[in-house]
Amino acid sequence: MGVLRGAFGRRRSQPVLPQDPVVAELVDALAPDRVRMDSAERALFAHDASVFTGGVSGPVCFVTSAAEVQAVMRIAIRHDRAIVPRGAGTGLAGGAIPLGAPIVVSTIKMNRVLEVDTVDRVAWVEPGVVNLDLTRYLRPLGYHFAPDPSSQQACTIGGNVANNSGGPHCLAYGVTSNHVVAIDVVLPSGELVTLGGVDAEPDGYDLRGAFVGGEGTLGIATRIGVRITPNPPVVRTMLVSFDSAEVAASMVGDVIAAGIVPAAMEMMDREITRAVENFVHAGYPLDAGAVLLVEVDGQDEGTRLDMERITEIAHADGARSCRLAADEEERALLWKGRKGAFGAVAQIAPAYYLHDTVVPRAALADVLRAVYEIGARHDLPVVNVFHAGDGNLHPLLLFDPREPGIMERVHEAGKDIVEVSLAAGGTLSGEHGIGVEKRDYMSMMFSDVDLEHQNRLRRAFDPACRANPGKVLPASHSCADIQALRQVPTGVWA
Amino acid sequence: MTLGIDPDELAACVQCGLCLTHCPTFRVTGDESQSPRGRIALMRAVDNDGAPLTPEIVEALDGCVVCRGCETACPSGVHYGHLIERTREALADAHRTTPWWERAGLEALAHPRLLRAGSAVLAGAQRFGLVPRRLGLPRIPLRSAPLQASGDDVYLFTGCVMDAWQRDVHRHGQAVLEAAGAGVTPTGDRVPCCGALHSHAGLGDRARALARRAIAELPGDRPILVDSAGCGAALKDYGHLLGTPEARAFSARVFDITEWVAGRMDRLVGSLPDAQPKPLDLRVAVQDPCHLRHVQRAHLPVRQVLAPFVRELVELDDDGLCCGAGGAYFVVQPELARRIRERKIGYIERAKADVVASANPGCGMHLGAGGVPTVHPMTLVARALGRA
Amino acid sequence: MSGPPAAPAALAALAAEVGAEGPVAAEGRRTRWDVGGALADGTRLVRAPSGILEHKPEEMTVRVLAGTPVDELHAELGARGQRTGLPRRGGTVGGALAVGESDVAVLGRGRVRDTLLQVRYVAADGAVVQGGGPTVKNVTGFDLPRLIVGSLGTLGILGEVILRTNPIPASSRWVTSASVDPFAVLDLVRGASCVLWDGTRTLVELEGHGADVDANLRALERVGEWGEASGPPPLPPHRWSMPPAGLRTLDREALGDWVASIGVGTVWASRPQPPAEVPAPLAALAQRVKDGFDPTGRLAPGRSVWRRAA
Known part of the structure; x- marks a missing residue:
C-alpha cells in the first residue's frame, strides 16, 4: 500500500524540528519520555486503521491527566498549533490522521477505571480504557458496557465517544451516545468543563450529546461517565440460512415489524459464508445464499417465545433452515464464524476496504443487489457481512494493494455505494464516522445551510478550529483556514 | 540496508490495530512503535520505502518479546513470528543488535558440560549471596542426579538451561509419563539445545545447525515430548526453519508433554488406587506460556491434566498476555520485562491463587523473581501422584 | 444523485411565518409552558404544523410534524403496536422535544433525547435546517438533534421530526x-x-x-x-x-x-429544586452555542435553558 511512503517522504520537509520551542515546552509540561519527536514514532502516528495517507504528525504527546491535556492545549494556543486527539488508532474513516503536522495527543496512557457505581449504574473511566477491558472489569459485578464495535478488543472508550461507536448489539441497546452520561472535556480554549451529569436530566443544552460523535473536533475527553448495563440472564442465538440475500433481508424487516427487537441480527452473504466456514469451521451451510445470525436476550420465557416467533417468520419467508444453539458452546461457535469473518476475507484477498453506510431495512435487498453491481462494474470482488438488524451495510471491497491505480477504483466504488445508499433513504455512516473518508460526501446528505449549522456547533466549542482540523465537514464549511492546513495538502490518499 | 522480508507476508497486515492490546510492550508503553502494527509498518518503511535504520527503529524492533500474542489476535492471519525472526536475523547479521556477551551466553547453551560448569559456579555464588535477587534466577541445584531411561515409547526432550537448572521438572514429567504407562528416554546431552533463543536473537545459522543436530540424533517415529513451551515451539517450527520434508516429519512428532498426557488421562487416573486421584489442596492459577498458547496453540490440555489433581483451577482474565520472560528477553530488556511482569502480577493477584502453574521454565523463573510462587504443572501432578 | 428529501409545504409556511426578524417562539399546548422562565413581552407566537407523515413499523421510525399532539401520535402508532419515548402528558411532539423531559416510565420507554433521529427546524434567519438522519443508526456529522432536545426553542423552532419507535410489550x-x-x-x-x-x-x-x-x-x-x-x-x-x-x-x-x-x-x-451554580466556562460555552444559532437573540427571548441556575 506504500502506506508510509507519503509520511516518510514528506517528513523531511515538514515544519516541526526537535529544537522547536513547542517541543521544549511540551517536555517541560509532561516528561521527556512522554513527548516523542523521533521520525519512527511520528511516522507511525500519521496513520490509523484507515487506508488514508497524507497525514503528518508533529510531536506526539502521551498525557496522563486532565491537567496535562490542559497544559498541552495551552502550549498549542501559544504557538498557534493544531492538536489531534488519538486513542488506539483503530478508526476506519481517518478521523485520527493528523493533517498539517499538529500536536498529536495520545490518551492511551489514561487507562484507569476510576470508579464503578452500581446504584447509579455508571462507571467513570479515563479515555484510554480499552472497550473490552471495561466489560471484562465489570464482568464479576454482572454488568457490561453495551457498545461492542468489532474492534472492541483494542479500541478505547475515548475513541468510542469521538466516533459514537456501535457494534452488533446496538440494535437493541443503542450506540455510544445512549450510554454516556457525562464527560469531562478539555476545550480547545484549555478550559476544563463537565458536560452532562449522572443526575436524571442535567440542566442546560445537551452538550454531552453534542460532543459524542464529534470526532475529536470539539475538544479532548479526559474522564467519561458511561452507563453500565446488567448482563442478560438468558441469551439465545440462532443461525438461519437462506437461498438468497434478498430473502434474508426481507426477514429482517418482518421480525422488527412483528414487534421483536433482537439483541443482534447479523447477515453474511454467500461468498463470506463460504470463506468463513472454510476458515473457522463453525458449521455454517456452504451452499447457502446468505445466513442471518439472530440473537435475543432477556428472560427465559420471553426469549423462548421470541425465538419461536422468529423461527415462524423465517420459515414463512422461505428460510432453508434454522439452527438454534443448544448450549453456550454452540452459541460461541456460531459467533466465532461471524467474528472470524475478516480473517476469512484475508484468506481470499490480500486487502480489503471496509465500507459503512445505513439504509432502511426495506431497501436492504435492493441496495445489496446494487452493491454487487458496483463491484462488478469496477472489477472489484465484494463480500457483505453486516449489522442487518439496523440496516448498517458493511460491504468489503477486495483488492491487492500492489496493483497500480487500484485505490482510485476502490474509492470510486466506495462513492457509488454511498450514492445508492443515500438514494434509498439511508445515511453516510452507521458507525465508522466521517473523518476524512466521507468529508467531501457530506453535501450529498446535507444542504449548505445544514452544514453551516453543524459548523456553528463546531465553532462554539472551537472558535479557532484548533482541534482536529480538516475532519467531518467539507473544506468549504470547516476550519480549512487554519495555518497548519495551508502548509500540507489535506485528504490526500495513496 | 533492507531486512529481506517476504513481501507477501509483509503485505498481509491491514493496520487494523486489533493486535495492539495483545502486545505486552504496547500495553506497558502505549507507543505505537512498541506494537506489532507499528513494527510491521517500520519493517515496511525499511524494506519498501528505503527508510534508514535509525536507532529508534532498531530499538522498536528490538523491544519485541516475540510472544506472538498478536498472531492469535490478528484477523488477517499475519505471520508476525516469521517477520520478526527474519528482521532479527538481518539486524544481527548487520551487527545492529545482539551484543557479544549475549552471543557468548547463547553459545554456551549448545555445550552441556560448559553450561553445567557455569551453572555450578552460579549455584555456589548463590549460596554465598553473590547473585543479586533481582536477576530473577531460581535457586540452582549444586548437583542433580542424571535422568535414567525407563523405556523407548517416547523421548523426553531435556534441553539446555532447564536441564542444568531445573532437572527436577524433567524428573517429575518423566514420573507422570511413566505413571501413564510410557517408557521414557530422556534426550540428555545428545540434543544439547533446541536453538529457540538463538532464533530470537537473530542467530539463524546457529539455530539451524542445532535443529539439524536434533533431527539427526532423534531418528525414527517415537513421539518427542517437551516440558518447556519455548523449546516445544522451536522444535515444532523446524519444518519452517529448515524447509525440508525431514524437518517437517520431525516437527510432526513433537508434542507438549501436557498434550500427550491429556490423551492418556484414563490410563493415568486408572493407575491410581480405585482410580481416585487425591487432589492437592491448592487453588491453582493457570498461566499460559505464550509459546504454548499463541505459538503452539496447545494451552488447553494443561487444564485437563491438572484438573483432577488440584482442588481448584482458576483462569487469569488477561487473554493470555505475556508475562515478559520471553526466553532471554528478561535479561536483555530488564526494564520492559519488569513492567510487563507487574501487569501480569496484577491479574495473578486478582485471581487469588495459592500457586501459579506455568509450563515454561522461563516464565516460572521470571514470575518467581517477581515474588509469585510458580511451579510446573508436571510437578503438581507428580506431587499428587506421590511421585515427587 | 439524491439530495435530502424535500420538506413539506407546511414547513415552508412555518418558515415564512417565523421570518427573519423580531422575537418569536413556538407555542404548543402549554403543558410545560413555564419551564425556563417567561417569554419576553412582545414575543410573537407561532404554531408548528400538525400531522403524521409516515410511520414505518419495520424501520422503527415515524416522521411527524412538530405540532402533532403526542396522544394523537401514540394512538396512531399504538394501532400498529408501537410507541415512542415522548412523555404522555398531553402536549405536542415539538413541545415534548423542546422541553426534553422524559416519560415517567423512562426505563421502559427510553429517554426523549434518544428518541429524536432527524430534525427539521426553522433557524433564526428563517431558513429550514436539517440535522441527523432518517435511520435508527446514524453517525453522519455533528449531532444537531441532541442539541435541539431540551433547548426550549432557543436554537430553532421545531417543524418536522423523525422519531425512533419501539414495540409495545405484550x-x-x-x-x-x-x-x-x-x-x-x-x-x-x-x-x-x-x-x-x-x-x-x-x-x-x-x-x-x-x-x-x-x-x-x-x-x-x-x-x-x-x-x-x-x-x-x-x-x-x-x-x-x-x-x-x-x-x-x-x-x-x-x-x-x-x-x-x-x-x-x-x-x-411540591417544592422547587434549589438553584445551583453553573460553572463559568460551561455557561460561556452554552452562550457561544446560543449566539452561534441565534445571533440576534430573537428565538424564545426570556427563556433560559439553565432552568435550575442560581
Missing part, C-alpha cells in the same frame, strides 16, 4: 407494596419500566412477555407483599434532577410532597 402491569425496599427492585427483576417511591409506597410497572411479567412479580413477591395498582400516582409539579444514588439520602424537608423515580433520579416534588 403485557404491562402496575403493582404496589408498602413493605419492600424500593432500591432492591431493579436488582430483583429485569423488565421494570418504572419504579416509583413516595417514602412509604413503592410502585412498579412491569412490562414484557406475559410469562416474564408473571415471573418478575413472583420474584418481587419473595421479598414482600404486593397489590395491583392502576398506574402512577399523581405527580407533584416540580421536577428535581438527582443522581440515582442520591435518592437514598433525600432531604424530605426540602421536597415537601414527593415521588422519586428509582434508578433514574427524577423526583417530582
